[in-house]
Amino acid sequence: MTSFRRMNKVLLTDKIKTVGWIISAYIVVILLSLLPDMFNGNFFSKQWSAVLMQYAISWSWLATLLAFIFLTWLSEKVYTSNRYRLIPISDTKLYLSNILSSLIAFILVSLVEVIFVLIFYLFNMKQISTMLSSSFSGVGSRVWLLLLALVLVSLAGILFWWAMISLIHLLTTAISRALPANHQTLYKIIIYIVLIYIAIWMFNKLQAWISQLAYLQYMMYSSSVYTGPMWTALIMFVIAVVISAANIWLLNKEAETKQ
Amino acid sequence: MKFTDDVPIYRQIEQYIAGEIISGCIQPGQQLPSVRQLALQFSVNTNTVQRALREMIIENILESRRGRGNFVTTDQDIIEKQRQKLIYQSLVAMYSQLHALNISDAKIKECLDDFLIKRRSENGKHDRTKKCLL
Amino acid sequence: MENTIELKNVSYKRNQRVILENINLAVQKGTTIGLLGENGAGKTTLMRSIAGIAKGARGTIKIKNEAGIVERKALVSYTDSLDGFSRGTKIADIVEFYSLVYTDFSNDKYRELSDFLDFGSDQQKLGELSKGMKEKLVISLTLARRASVYLLDEPFEGIDSMTRKKIVNSLIQWKSSEAVMVISDHYITEIAGLLDEVAIIKDDKLIAQEKAEKIREQGKSIEDFYEGLYEKGVQTDDELSKNE
Numbered sequence: 151m152t153s154f155r156r157m158n159k160v161l162l163t164d165k166i167k168t169v170g171w172i173i174s175a176y177i178v179v180i181l182l183s184l185l186p187d188m189f190n191g192n193f194f195s196k197q198w199s200a201v202l203m204q205y206a207i208s209w210s211w212l213a214t215l216l217a218f219i220f221l222t223w224l225s226e227k228v229y230t231s232n233r234y235r236l237i238p239i240s241d242t243k244l245y246l247s248n249i250l251s252s253l254i255a256f257i258l259v260s261l262v263e264v265i266f267v268l269i270f271y272l273f274n275m276k277q278i279s280t281m282l283s284s285s286f287s288g289v290g291s292r293v294w295l296l297l298l299a300l301v302l303v304s305l306a307g308i309l310f311w312w313a314m315i316s317l318i319h320l321l322t323t324a325i326s327r328a329l330p331a332n333h334q335t336l337y338k339i340i341i342y343i344v345l346i347y348i349a350i351w352m353f354n355k356l357q358a359w360i361s362q363l364a365y366l367q368y369m370m371y372s373s374s375v376y377t378g379p380m381w382t383a384l385i386m387f388v389i390a391v392v393i394s395a396a397n398i399w400l401l402n403k404e405a406e407t408k409q
Numbered sequence: 410m411k412f413t414d415d416v417p418i419y420r421q422i423e424q425y426i427a428g429e430i431i432s433g434c435i436q437p438g439q440q441l442p443s444v445r446q447l448a449l450q451f452s453v454n455t456n457t458v459q460r461a462l463r464e465m466i467i468e469n470i471l472e473s474r475r476g477r478g479n480f481v482t483t484d485q486d487i488i489e490k491q492r493q494k495l496i497y498q499s500l501v502a503m504y505s506q507l508h509a510l511n512i513s514d515a516k517i518k519e520c521l522d523d524f525l526i527k528r529r530s531e532n533g534k535h536d537r538t539k540k541c542l543l
Numbered sequence: 544m545e546n547t548i549e550l551k552n553v554s555y556k557r558n559q560r561v562i563l564e565n566i567n568l569a570v571q572k573g574t575t576i577g578l579l580g581e582n583g584a585g586k587t588t589l590m591r592s593i594a595g596i597a598k599g600a601r602g603t604i605k606i607k608n609e610a611g612i613v614e615r616k617a618l619v620s621y622t623d624s625l626d627g628f629s630r631g632t633k634i635a636d637i638v639e640f641y642s643l644v645y646t647d648f649s650n651d652k653y654r655e656l657s658d659f660l661d662f663g664s665d666q667q668k669l670g671e672l673s674k675g676m677k678e679k680l681v682i683s684l685t686l687a688r689r690a691s692v693y694l695l696d697e698p699f700e701g702i703d704s705m706t707r708k709k710i711v712n713s714l715i716q717w718k719s720s721e722a723v724m725v726i727s728d729h730y731i732t733e734i735a736g737l738l739d740e741v742a743i744i745k746d747d748k749l750i751a752q753e754k755a756e757k758i759r760e761q762g763k764s765i766e767d768f769y770e771g772l773y774e775k776g777v778q779t780d781d782e783l784s785k786n787e
Contacts, residue, residue: 151617152644160643233627235596237644238617327599331558402612406598408626409587414735414764417756448715452708453736454575455720457756 152239154247161228161251168220169255173262176213180205180266199273206266217259221252222312226319232407241401245394249312256308299379306386313393314353318345320397324404356389418453422461424495425451427470430481431492434541441471441479545607547572547691547723548593553602555588562588563600564747570723575714575737577755578727579769580744586727589744590694593725594621607691617647620690622681622698630670634680638665645688652717653687660713675706682710686717693724699733707733735765743772 183205188194225248228234234244271278322341329337412421429435441447444462448455462479465471469487471479482488507517548570555563562585570576580586591597593604595612603610606618628637642648657665660679662672672680678698685693695714699707711734718724726734731741735755743751751772758768 151613152646156643160640227627231627232596232621232623233625233640236594236616236621236623238613240613327557329558331560334558404598406591407596409591412736414732414766415759415762417759418736419756445716449712451736452711452715454739455715455718456573456575456739457736460756 152237154239154243157237157239157243157247158251161247162254165221165224165251165255166258168224169217169259172213172216172220173259175216176209176259176262179209179212183209199270203266203270206263210263213259213263217256218308218311221255222315225249225252225312226316229316229320229401229405230323230408235407242398245316245398245401249309249394252312253305253308296379299383302383303379303386306383306390309390310386310393313390313397314349316397317393317400318342318349320400320405321345323406324400327404327406356385412451412453418451418457419461419464422447422451422453422458423464426461426465427491427495429541430470430488431495432541435481437481437485437488438483439481440477441481443478545572546570546605547574547607548725549603549605549608550593551603553589553592553600553604555585555592555597555600557588557599561747563592566602566744566749568742568749568752570725570740572723573720574739575718575724575726576740576742576752577731577734577738577765578725578742578744579729579731580727581729581773584744585747586744587696590621590696590725590727593692594619594694596621618691619694620645620685620688620692621694622685622696625669625677625681628669630668632669633665634667634669634672635665637669637680637684641684641687647689649687649689652689653683656683656686656713656717659716660709675702678702679706679710682713686713689719691722693718693722695724695726697727697729699728704733711737731765731769738765741765741769743769745773 180202184202187201228244228248237244239247322338322345325341326334326338412418426435426441430437435441441462442450444455444458447458447462451458462471462473466473466479469484470482470491472482473479504517512520546569548568550566550568553563553566553568554561566589578586578589588597592600593606593615595604595615604615606615609615609618625637628640638650638653642650642653657680660683662676662679662683669677682695682698685695698710702710714724714726714737726737728734731738738755740752740754741758742749751768753768755765758765763771
């Protein structure tokens with residue numbers, strides 16, 4: 151039997167390799183963006199850390215998006231590939247290990263992005279604290295709580311979307327297996343469109359529901375700015391767990407590898 | 410080694426090894442290569458080789474020594490009996506083939522004598538040493 | 544003797560089509576068995592079902608009395624065509640993956656096999672290998688596991704005869720005497736000497752399982768036996784259409 155630890159090591163190695171490319175490209179793009187500022191001297195002024203952060207943030211969405219897409223792609227491939235499905239490990243462990251390794255790789259990309267913000271913070275600590283105390287007066291130290299809430303919502307959101315994408319993928323694999331062999335591609339496209347439509351519709355419903363819930367929170371407690379996002383994160387997380395259970399069932403009973 | 414595919418391979422292996430013993434390629438008392446080595450040489454399954462050796466052990470041509478492998482018998486009577494058997498088998502094969510062509514016994518004997526004389530005169534030209542594979 | 548593989552009433556349907564129908568198969572410890580049949584007869588699906596990667600097979604499949612999928616995967620070594628690795632993957636990385644993921648993978652055994660089959664440096668990339676070399680790699684990886692069952696899915700497909708002989712010899716040399724080996728193929732002359740038994744699969748059904756030497760004792764070659772069974776089937780089909 152293959153241990154969870156070994157499975158993680160294997161999956162993580164692959165994913166970190168891919169993410170490593172994205173991080174390298176991200177840094178290269180930031181450096182390239184800095185070139186004009188190096189010529190006009192902007193970069194060598196006191197503002198250098200702000201300039202650096204500005205580019206880092208403006209490119210971060212692309213790095214995040216690419217990391218998300220590639221990690222999703224690598225993860226989904228695991229479920230239909232003999233390379234992984236022949237390994238003597240339970241489907242639950244395989245699934246969890248797959249998600250965990252993606253999450254670690256994704257956090258790695260986020261950390262690199264945060265480093266640029268941290269550099270800026272370290273070199274401009276005074277101004278930032280004054281700015282924070284003036285514009286967020288009264289909130290003060292609780293700004294960290296807000297950041298934590300943001301991180302939790304992002305994590306729960308990512309888990310939710312990965313679970314959802316796996317569900318769509320595995321359901322399509324399972325349904326198309328039961329349909330006639332002719333026109334398989336057509337069937338798959340139709341199933342994907344229908345499932346994605348349902349997923350988005352459900353997500354919108356969910357969002358509306360969560361915002362209502364957050365509003366309710368607001369009515370009851372004044373500190374809802376922090377607890378609201380926490381509730382959102384919790385709900386998303388619970389839903390991700392439920393979908394994951396369905397995914398593991400599908401892996402176990404229905405979804406088989408490509409021939 | 411090439412085998413015919415319509416005769417049990419273990420029988421063909423038996424015959425082959427017996428031939429090697431009779432021709433002197435393998436000496437009495439000599440150890441046989443391991444089952445796996447033989448299997449590789451013949452390009453057959455180890456189970457098949459094992460079966461052939463088992464049959465030969467039952468016939469006392471080979472002697473199995475626990476943990477040491479298989480050895481050719483030192484009993485000359487058994488080897489001689491094998492030689493007779495092989496000669497007889499070859500003669501039967503040849504005879505039945507010629508007989509099927511409606512050739513009389515007298516003619517067969519005459520041809521065989523001629524053949525042997527001819528061979529003897531050619532002996533000088535040809536290398537008579539048999540190639541040993543095992 | 545103890546059965547290493549035991550299949551009872553195994554059926555499998557996919558895409559509204561029956562691919563395996565009521566397969567019963569028992570293979571004893573140490574046996575090398577040829578799984579013969581035309582393309583599309585169901586050989587690969589049968590192997591995938593035994594290996595635990597085909598889902599929804601009905602009936603019972605037991606390897607050394609284990610019916611659980613994870614337990615079976617631990618006991619069975621299946622020739623994966625390595626499609627899950629990108630073309631740029633180095634051989635050394637694939638070996639590393641196998642040795643991490645399969646606890647019964649022996650690096651020593653792999654070294655011996657790869658030296659014997661001789662497919663060159665482990666720094667080569669998967670995409671650079673010829674078909675024959677890739678098959679040698681697959682065989683080395685598959686046999687380097689100390690498994691109870693080896694499933695070789697058409698290992699000689701599109702391979703030149705020199706390579707084929709080399710692979711056959713590696714199978715003779717490195718199969719442990721207790722392990723079961725299943726080799727699927729649609730022509731058999733080259734591997735006939737390797738087989739203890741043959742199982743013939745035709746139109747989703749297992750139509751015969753027989754000992755190779757028993758076939759030869761009847762004065763028939765395995766090829767005759769196999770072709771005979773396939774032709775017989777065609778005749779009955781003709782007869783059926785006549786009756787209609």
